[in-house]
Amino acid sequence: MMGGHHHREECDEEHARVSAVRSLGCVEDHEEELGVIARLATGTFSCPNAFITMVTEDKEVVVALDGPVRQREYDREAWFGHHIISKPGREPLVVPDTAKDPRFSGNPAIAAANVRFYAGAPLFLCHMGVERCIGTLCVMDENPRGLEEGDTALMMTLATACVREMECLPQRRDGAMTPSTEDGYVMQRVKELKSHAPFARRSVDEGCIKLFAEKLRPRIVHSGHCLTRVGDVADTLYFIARGTCICTLNGVELERLTAGHCFGETSLLRMCKLCTEGKTAQQAKQMCTRNADVIALERCELLELHFDDAQPLLKKAPNLWFTLEDMAKRRLESVNRVERSQTASGVLGRAGSTSRLT
Structure with a gap:
C-alpha cells in the first residue's frame, strides 16, 4: 500500500513538472534569443558544444544549441537530462569522463555524439507556486576534463538567466x-x-x-x-x-x-x-x-x-x-x-x- 501511494505521488509530481514545461509554449521557436545564451556558455566554459533543453514526459528536446553536435531530440532515458531532473538540489551534474562513468559508458546516443565531458545545470521554473525542473543548460566536450573553480556557480547563474529569458518570450x-x-x-x-x-x-x-x-x-x-x-x-x-x-x-x-x-x-x-x-x-x-x-x-x-x-x-x-x-x-x-x-x-x-x- 505504501509503495503504491509513493508511486502515485511520483506520477503526480511528474505530471506537474511536465505541465510547467508546457506552460512556456513553443520555446523552440525562439532559438535566436536562446542561442545567445548557448553561445555565451560555450565561450565561458571553453567547450565546443552547448545545449539548452526541455525534458518532456518521454523526450529531451534541444531548443537552442551552439557547436557541431546538431541532433535536436533524444529519448529521455538515453540522454543526460533524465539524471538532472531526478537528482535533488540545484548543483550541476558534472561528468568528467563518460567512458568511465557506469551511468553513461554504454550509452550509444552519447557515444555517437562523441561526448566525453558533460556539465549540465537544471532549469528551474516556478509554476503554480512550486519550482520545478523543466530542462537543462549544458556544455559538452569530446575530451575528458572538469570544471574550473567557480564554474559551478557561474553555470547556475547562467541557467537562471536562461529561465528568465524563456519567461519573457512571446507565446x-x-x-x-x-x-x-x-x-x-x-x-x-x-x-x-x-x-x-x-x-x-x-x-x-x-x-x-x-x-x-x-x-x-x-x-x-x-x-x-x-x-x-x-x-x-x-x-x-x-x-x-x-x-x-x-x-x-x-x-x-x-x-x-x-x-x-x-x-x-x-x-x-x-x-x-x-x-x-x-x-x-x-x-x-x-x-x-x-x-x-x-x-x-x-x-x-x-x-x-x-x-x-x-x-x-x-x-x-x-x-x-x-x-x-x-x-x-x-x-x-x-x-x-x-x-x-x-x-x-x-x-x-x-x-x-x-x-x-x-
Whole structure:
C-alpha cells in the first residue's frame, strides 16, 4: 500500500513538472534569443558544444544549441537530462569522463555524439507556486576534463538567466504567434477579451471591446511578483491573458485568478463614481488604495487598463459596468467575511472599505 501511494505521488509530481514545461509554449521557436545564451556558455566554459533543453514526459528536446553536435531530440532515458531532473538540489551534474562513468559508458546516443565531458545545470521554473525542473543548460566536450573553480556557480547563474529569458518570450496562441502589427494586435486582443468573463457575461458589443483593446497595455510578470500590495494606489484594472495569480488578505487566500479573470475593478469603479461626484482624478486616486495583495504564481501575461483610459470607455459600456459591479460586490463580501473572522479570533486587521479594495 505504501509503495503504491509513493508511486502515485511520483506520477503526480511528474505530471506537474511536465505541465510547467508546457506552460512556456513553443520555446523552440525562439532559438535566436536562446542561442545567445548557448553561445555565451560555450565561450565561458571553453567547450565546443552547448545545449539548452526541455525534458518532456518521454523526450529531451534541444531548443537552442551552439557547436557541431546538431541532433535536436533524444529519448529521455538515453540522454543526460533524465539524471538532472531526478537528482535533488540545484548543483550541476558534472561528468568528467563518460567512458568511465557506469551511468553513461554504454550509452550509444552519447557515444555517437562523441561526448566525453558533460556539465549540465537544471532549469528551474516556478509554476503554480512550486519550482520545478523543466530542462537543462549544458556544455559538452569530446575530451575528458572538469570544471574550473567557480564554474559551478557561474553555470547556475547562467541557467537562471536562461529561465528568465524563456519567461519573457512571446507565446503561441491557436497555432500562430501573436500578431506584431498594431491592427493584428488589436484584433487578437478583441478575440481574447470576448471570452473573458467581464465582457462575456452580458455580451458587450464587439465594437466596444475593440475600443478597450486599443487602450490595453501588455505586461509580463514572473512568478512571485507582487502586482498589488495593500495601500498601493489603485488606478489600474488588470485582465489575465495567461497564467495564475493569487489574491490574499492578511495572509488568507481570497481567490485564485486564472486566464479570463480580471482584478482591480472595485477601486476603479469607486474612482469613477468619485469623479462623477465632483472629485478630481488625483483626489479620487488618493481615496482609493488597494486592500489586498495579488501575487503571480507563475509567469503571467496581463493586459493593463489605466483609469484615465477606462473612465470614458466605461461610460460607453453599461453592460461591462454592471458586470464589474457584480464582481466587486462578491469580492467585497469575501473580504468582509475574512476581516470579521480575523477580528473575532483576535487577529489584528484593518477595517474594510469599498474605496480601498483590489
